[in-house]
Amino acid sequence: DTAVSQTPKYLVTQMGNDKSIKCEQNLGHDTMYWYKQDSKKFLKIMFSYNNKELIINETVPNRFSPKSPDKAHLNLHINSLELGDSAVYFCASSQDSGARRPQHFGDGTRLSIL
Amino acid sequence: DAKTTQPNSMESNEEEPVHLPCNHSTISGTDYIHWYRQLPSQGPEYVIHGLTSNVNNRMASLAIAEDRKSSTLILHRATLRDAAVYYCILSVVGSQGNLIFGKGTKLSVKP
Numbered sequence: 001d002t003a004v005s006q007t008p009k010y011l012v013t014q015m016g017n018d019k020s021i022k023c024e025q026n027l028g029h030d031t032m033y034w035y036k037q038d039s040k041k042f043l044k045i046m047f048s049y050n051n052k053e054l055i056i057n058e059t060v061p062n063r064f065s066p067k068s069p070d071k072a073h074l075n076l077h078i079n080s081l082e083l084g085d086s087a088v089y090f091c092a093s094s095q096d097s098g099a100r101r102p103q104h105f106g107d108g109t110r111l112s113i114l
Numbered sequence: 115d116a117k118t119t120q121p122n123s124m125e126s127n128e129e130e131p132v133h134l135p136c137n138h139s140t141i142s143g144t145d146y147i148h149w150y151r152q153l154p155s156q157g158p159e160y161v162i163h164g165l166t167s168n169v170n171n172r173m174a175s176l177a178i179a180e181d182r183k184s185s186t187l188i189l190h191r192a193t194l195r196d197a198a199v200y201y202c203i204l205s206v207v208g209s210q211g212n213l214i215f216g217k218g219t220k221l222s223v224k225p
Contacts (some may be wrong), residue, residue, distance in 0.1 A: 004157075031211055041199075043158065043215035055210045090157050097211040099146045100165070105157030 003027050004106040006091050012112045013081060021076045021109045023091030031055075032074035033092040033103065034066060043090070049074055050097050078111075086113045118202045123220045126192045134187040134219055136202030141182050146205040148213065149176065149187045151198040158201065158215075161187065197223045 004025045013019055025032060033056070034046040047066040048056035054066070063079040074091060088108040094101040119137040126132040138147065149161040162169055162176045164185070169176040175188040189196055201218040205211075 033211065042217075043201075045212050045214075048211055050210070056212055092157075094211055099144070099205040099207045099209065099211070100163065101211065102148070102160035102163060103150075103158075103211065103213060104160065107157050108155075 002106075004091055004093055004104050006089075006106040006109050008109060009107065010110050010112075012114065014114050015081055015083060017081050018077070018079045019081060019111075020078070021089055021091075021111075023074045023076070023106060025072055025091075025093040025104070027093055027095075027104060029093040029095050029104075030071060031094045031097045031101075032068065032071075033094075034074065034076050035090040035092060035105075036060075037088045037090060037108070039087070047074075047076075048097065055097060081111075081113050083113050086111055117214075118204060118216055120200070120202050120216065120219045122217065123222070125222045125224065126189075126196075128194060128223055128225050129191050132189040132192045132196070132221065132223075134189070134200050134202075134221065135184065136186070137184045138202070138204055139183045141204055142206070144207040146207075147176065147178060147182075147185050148203045148205050149174070150201045150203065150213075150215075151196075152201070152218070153195075153198045161200070163205070192221075192223045194223050194225060197221055 049068040052068045091106045092103040148163040150158040177186045199218040
């Protein structure tokens with residue numbers, strides 16, 4: 001069983017569209033994260049939820065809205081997609097948000113904006 | 115931001131040990147040292163972490179300097195599958211799990 005799974009794996013869409021990426025973890029973890037990896041391969045955190053509550057909200061456009069319906073799911077909705085949103089988006093989870101906790105990552109969603 | 119410095123790239127021969135260095139001279143007393151790796155077209159994968167003492171697990175060993183200003187990830191026998199970008203990251207208490215990834219070290223393994 002995949003521990004952290006993201007759907008879809010690939011997403012190709014046009015500028016201006018709205019899209020969602022889903023993430024599920026079956027590890028029983030309390031904390032989930034969204035990271036963005038740009039074309040230069042830098043990985044940067046976007047959001048984090050602990051027990052369905054937002055605990056990290058980095059400086060990202062408010063077109064990006066995370067939603068955590070329950071502890072096992074963290075979805076990312078993006079409105080009015082722009083060319084600069086093209087990137088790989090990774091979901092991750094950890095037992096809690098403590099500094100010693102390893103994070104487990106999904107395989108990523110490759111978003112391409114035409 | 116808690117910062118680390120790693121070489122951009124390293125090469126190793128298959129079945130030989132690999133020592134990947136990391137400098138973190140501004141580390142504070144409660145920062146954990148984490149290592150992740152990212153294989154091509156995959157998400158980052160947790161490798162190992164430590165605070166003060168050296169650590170071993172099935173994937174690697176982590177040697178932490180006595181003053182904690184540097185650490186070394188040791189792969190005991192490199193395989194082709196170990197070719198990846200290795201990230202050394204300081205995990206700061208109170209940062210809510212915010213891992214700050216740098217450029218990492220790209221490890222190439224030659225057969």
